[in-house]
Amino acid sequence: MRLVFDAVLVANRGEIAVRIIRTLRTLGMRAVLAASVPDRHSLAARLADEVVLLEGHTAADTYLDVDAVIAAAKATGCEAVHPGYGLLSERPDFARACADAGLVFVGPTPETLTLLGDKVAARDLAVANNVPVAPGAEGATDAELAAAAREVGFPLMLKARGGGGGLGMRVVSDPDDLAPAIEAARRQTSAAFGDDRLFVERYVENAHHVEVQVLADAHGNGLHLGERDCSVQRRHQKLVEETPSPVVDTTLRTELTGAALRLMQAAGYVNAGTVEFLVGEPEAGRRPFYFLEVNPRLQVEHPVTEAVTGLDLVALQLAIATGDPLPFAQDDVRFDGHAIEFRLNAEDPWAGFLPAAGRLTALTTPGARLDTGYEAGDAVPSEYDSLIAKLVVRGPARTETLGLAAGVLGRASVDGLRTNLPLHRAVVADSAFAAGEASVQWLERELPALLAAARPVPAALAAAATLLVSREEPGFLGSAWLAPGARALWLDDGAGSRAVSIAGDAATVEGEPVDAAALAAATATLEYDSAVVVETPAGDVRLRLVAPPTVSAAARAGEGPAGEIRAPLAGRVAAVHVREGDAVGDGDVVAVLDAMKMEHAITAPGAGTVRTVHVAPDEVVEAGALLVELE
Known part of the structure; x- marks a missing residue:
């Protein structure tokens, strides 16, 4: 593909900024990044040819400041702006400001963004073009x-x-x-x-979330790149995506892609975009589907489409933005294999998906494509969303891809902060997911069982501990790693540390004996930095030796003396629901924190009367900050 711009400003952050920069550099274009203060030393900043610092810490003060982003592009001689996803990517005023400044906006026109950004207007357009709606x-x-x-x-x-x-x-x-x-x-x-x-x-019960990837140029040409299934979600936000969908047959695929292309043509759409649908349970031999919305930008999950088509969607976006016609027709698109993407988020599924900002000490995913905004040693800031990376696995068919994914997830290493990696291991091993039966309600409905399954079997922990104890030598397991007076180790599986005691050939995990036959069937292999990979009949798991737990201020951030309600994490106070003198009951919501693009309800630990409210809406607080006192 020819060089289309000399320089492009990347108006985004994290993994998508890295993704865009890599394509720009491959195509010989200069990549300029506009970065906030927390991101000034990020992986994207290290890869960019030039970085413009946006003074500020929050998204509102930096990445969402239209004037600042436009000024950064003009000051560095950029000809175009790629908005990525989220942030300014769907803002008509930003697309219009780019045009007014003589910059090419890599995306649809301001008029199309206005039309499709109004979900009711988009719904009306769907009805007018014979696209089913709920x-x-x-x-x-x-x-x-x-x-x-x-x-x-x-x-x-x-x-x-x-x-x-x-x-x-x-x-x-x-x-x-x-x-x-x-x-x-x-x-x-x-x-x-x-x-x-x-x-x-x-509300459509037991529906699958299925979307169609569309490409359209300014010459009236449009085509689709198949569908993606995005049904595994928490809080209506996607965690696992795959293509093709396990519930879409040839007939339904023809209907879905036809509806998507009709709608995008009616909207005058130009560039890459996605039409989202809910697909219901079978009725009279066919699955009904209903229009949800159009995402007029590149999607987080675009790598699975790239994996099965061999196309670079960012490169195609850039070519379309110059006015070039699509370089191929629908019949030229080839779909090869099955691909699944797992979003690796800095969050704790065992604590209601509480965000977990911190510093990564390891990030490796052998055998898979990894789209990441971070490397080992990087800090994951609390100011933005929790996405660390996307792990993409491709195989010849779905069954084989699930097997490959299980192996990759079992050996993946994401250390230094809590992530949802253990949950992904449980998802890919679940029989309902394997059968393609996971609807949009499935994850939250089955979460307790999945979280239980996400913890490694005791035999895996015992096998790892046995290996580590057998390898003990000067400098390998110092006293800091051993419980005083016992042959005990603490091993972290990504969800928390667990105590394992070894006495000869016997082992216990948190006081419970480990079955000898199960232990014999587990094979442990030492990696680096006190990490062990254990192969068991239940699957592979990676464990890491950690220090014995101690009660620290950080660990007790959400706790305090009786009557004190503290922030369990850093964030912005979105709402305060109580005033001094109010009576509250156990579990009543007293405040709401907004952190990493998610709201977290802060509840009363018991009945009482509000003595003092220490915060107000829009105030930014640190983890452990005193919010409310009860008496």
């Missing part, structure tokens, strides 16, 4: 939304009119829960998009 209605006020909800019926979905990505989305099954859901959704959408308008749609 029953829905809108309302400007809370009272009008309540009336719309009664018209649509429960269960229903509250959705943001002016944004996507799962933000503001709420499932409401009980009419009594509607008012607080509206309040929370308005607060989140206002913070994310500057627009608190909502609408309601009928």
